[in-house]
Amino acid sequence: MSQAGGVTRVMAGLRPSGDLHLGNYLGALRNMVELQERYACFFEIADWHMLTTGYEDTAGLRRAVEDMLLAWLGAGIDPERAVVFVQSDVPEHAELALLLGMVTPLSWLERVPTYKEQLRELAGREIATYGFLGYPVLQTADILAYRAEGVPVGRDQLPHLEIAREIARRFNHLYGPVFPEPQAMLTESPVVPGTDGRKMSKSYGNTLPLDAPTEEIRGRIRTMVTDPRKVRRHDPGHPEVCPVFALHQALADAGAVAEIEAGCRSGELGCVDCKARLTGEVEAVLEPMRERRSRVREADVRDILAAGAGQARAEARETLEETREAMRLWRS
Numbered sequence: 001m002s003q004a005g006g007v008t009r010v011m012a013g014l015r016p017s018g019d020l021h022l023g024n025y026l027g028a029l030r031n032m033v034e035l036q037e038r039y040a041c042f043f044e045i046a047d048w049h050m051l052t053t054g055y056e057d058t059a060g061l062r063r064a065v066e067d068m069l070l071a072w073l074g075a076g077i078d079p080e081r082a083v084v085f086v087q088s089d090v091p092e093h094a095e096l097a098l099l100l101g102m103v104t105p106l107s108w109l110e111r112v113p114t115y116k117e118q119l120r121e122l123a124g125r126e127i128a129t130y131g132f133l134g135y136p137v138l139q140t141a142d143i144l145a146y147r148a149e150g151v152p153v154g155r156d157q158l159p160h161l162e163i164a165r166e167i168a169r170r171f172n173h174l175y176g177p178v179f180p181e182p183q184a185m186l187t188e189s190p191v192v193p194g195t196d197g198r199k200m201s202k203s204y205g206n207t208l209p210l211d212a213p214t215e216e217i218r219g220r221i222r223t224m225v226t227d228p229r230k231v232r233r234h235d236p237g238h239p240e241v242c243p244v245f246a247l248h249q250a251l252a253d254a255g256a257v258a259e260i261e262a263g264c265r266s267g268e269l270g271c272v273d274c275k276a277r278l279t280g281e282v283e284a285v286l287e288p289m290r291e292r293r294s295r296v297r298e299a300d301v302r303d304i305l306a307a308g309a310g311q312a313r314a315e316a317r318e319t320l321e322e323t324r325e326a327m328r329l330w331r332s
């Protein structure tokens with residue numbers, strides 16, 4: 001296994017929000033598939049994190065966990081290579097979060113930019129809870145439980161990782177070295193617009209779902225917005241304002257992107273053909289996913305998650321033992 005920057009273990013967690021789409025694949029899953037080839041990876045379906053903002057309605061939570069695992073398997077995450085588990089299946093995270101919470105100053109949590117931002121954004125929901133404020137501590141426990149040195153993050157999550165580093169440092173300073181300070185493995189996600197040109201997001205209803213059949217994908221791409229100034233087929237277009245082009249950039253190789261750009265600008269390429277070509281590129285990603293998913297049986301989902309939880313628990317328990325020992329907690 002190759003190692004980069006002293007990183008041998010990597011931890012990544014995603015909330016089981018359901019209905020994964022191409023943006024999720026390009027922004028996170030594709031990277032996770034690559035990471036499992038190079039590092040010892042722990043991939044967590046973070047269902048407790050869903051509770052921090054969605055505790056009032058948990059009716060679809062189990063289904064969302066299953067869907068997430070299917071999407072992961074479809075994308076190529078391999079439970080033989082990475083430890084794949086559900087957060088709530090590993091209660092050691094909760095004890096570790098409790099212990100880490102003891103050394104975490106409140107001011108560190110209150111200054112996390114997403115805290116105030118989300119309080120504002122989700123103003124209609126009652127999320128000013130203890131669980132929501134403490135969510136970065138739980139996230140820290142998720143990482144430190146596996147003593148992961150590397151965490152793949154987007155730029156927007158850097159403040160959370162900084163807290164994890166600070167908590168690890170503070171703990172080590174108080175009780176002796178137990179935890180590595182996790183490093184950010186910055187993932188430069190491509191811009192993935194949805195069919196209406198805004199960011200691809202389930203809440204905007206503008207996605208290309210990973211589990212959609214070919215016909216649906218074709219239909220959604222056919223109705224995508226394009227450069228409004230390219231009205232007729234041979235009108236010169238402006239690819240820089242066109243979401244179809246942005247998706248080509250995310251999916252096609254550099255040569256193909258240059259060709260599409262030139263064709264659009266000169267007017268040689270029409271939007272109908274351009275979209276047909278995009279459908280082909282999207283299908284080249286989704287078809288192998290459908291194929292892999294179709295091979296997964298219902299019983300496999302349970303087996304994979306049970307096995308993953310067993311491995312994760314063994315690792316987390318060891319860390320917890322050392323943590324308790326370092327803190328000189330009572331042992332009977």
Ligand code: SF4
Pocket residue numbers: 226227230237238239242243244245263264265269270271272274275
């Ligand atoms: S030709 Fe393609 S890139 Fe150009 S405006 Fe039409 S859809 Fe967009």
